[in-house]
Amino acid sequence: MRTERKLTRLDRVFARLDREPERPAHIDVPRMSRHRVVLFAATLAFYGAIVWAVVITSWLVRLDWQVMFFRPYQQWSEIHAFVDYYVVLGQRGPTAVMVAAWLGWRSWRQHTLRPLLALGVSLLLLNITVGAAKYGMGRLGPHYATEIGSNEMWLGGDIFPSGHTANAVVTWGILAYMASTPAARRWLSAVSAVTSLGVGMATVYLGTHWLSDVLLGWAAGLLILLALPWFEPLIARSEARILDLRDRWRTRRQGRTAPASAPLGVPVVLTPCATDQEDAAAREPVSAARSSRSPVYLAPGPHTARSERTPVTPAGSRRPPHPERLQRGSTSSARPLTGG
Template structure:
């Protein structure tokens, strides 16, 4: 989200002008490709850092043993509530209700389709890594200094963090007005949700770093996927008209 995601309106305009590449997918700017590549590398470095038991794991344990919630206990009641901003169920329902209203007003399913695609990609990518790594969270860790991998857990990467990036990032991406302000608010929400999970001890620092990267990768896939969304939206509209 820190990077500017290309406007869907400009991509649609490109499609109408016939400037899309022959395969039907819009050309990706060098900046977009660079951000995607750097984010992917950052994600990979975190994964390798955990697998190879690097100093990143030592940082995880240092924060866990510091126990921020013991040092600043007054924050815990508020942050227990705030962390819901990254929880899949409540945020997805609220976002989908808003986008359903937007779809009704604009007479297009694009807002719902974009969010649906984003959540599908999020579930597939984050869910698969959770299953493969099987990492345990700080509250369930067995051995001090261990990365706690392949132990039947599902904590890496942080789903709370990745979901906050994707859900609020998609709302900013779909904003008609105030897109920049929306992007800043979405980034601040995702940042604070990730840090909150570390404060509460529900996630390792590396879980959150990977969650931020995983969520941003999903957002960066959305602009190139606009032709697919448009095609599905058009097909559904024709089906509803009985064509």
């Protein structure tokens, strides 16, 4: 009785991947819809309101100082080790590597560069916008505050907005932006929002950021994700140009390795090769005169003993001529006698 092997979960996953088309048609590119424009405008207004509230030293600054004096890292010291590891989810280096690995695998499976290009554009926008805001406003952090109740603006700092929070919003939110289905996009959006807010609160817990820094960082990252559809044409043109350069490079490489062929319309003259000439010479009948002649490499004359032969080469004997040299086996009476 023949039984079929039961497929495991891993087998089903690989079978589904093998059926995946090269360029999935169901993955739609997000567009700048009216709903997205409204969200972008609202987030931008929220961004400006936070900056204005900090600049005028409003109630938000007083709340920052109250949280700082509360010292959460001392109130809940038992979770300090966990928070130290959790805050790594907002560092640009480790998160960019993890997300780039996942999006690179998706690019390879779907034969498209769009996931990696979208990540690159979002990180570039993050560095430009958040970096400019940090150094432009120059706010000092809680550990370097100089005056109680001050907003600590334009004093050479670089913590407003929070880079950890903005980076967490962008790097984890790009997974939701590149999701294949609306359901996956909603779930990933919720997960990325909770993760980024958790990273921001972890920085407040450790005392490295004000609470207003976290709120502004969250708004800065959300603005980048909402503005990505405006850069989709640029991403598409960049992908087409990169793929075109790749095809040209492959064509040039194949042209170098291909053997040179004769141009069309030019007659090709075939000449017999050395092996054909040797075969023809082997098939030629041997004449009587040729057979009676001794080969060059054989000594002429009757058969003699090996000791009596003179080495002969095609050019003659290798021994130099000597008038007094005697042949072996012969004696001479004129041999002078020496001694006495």
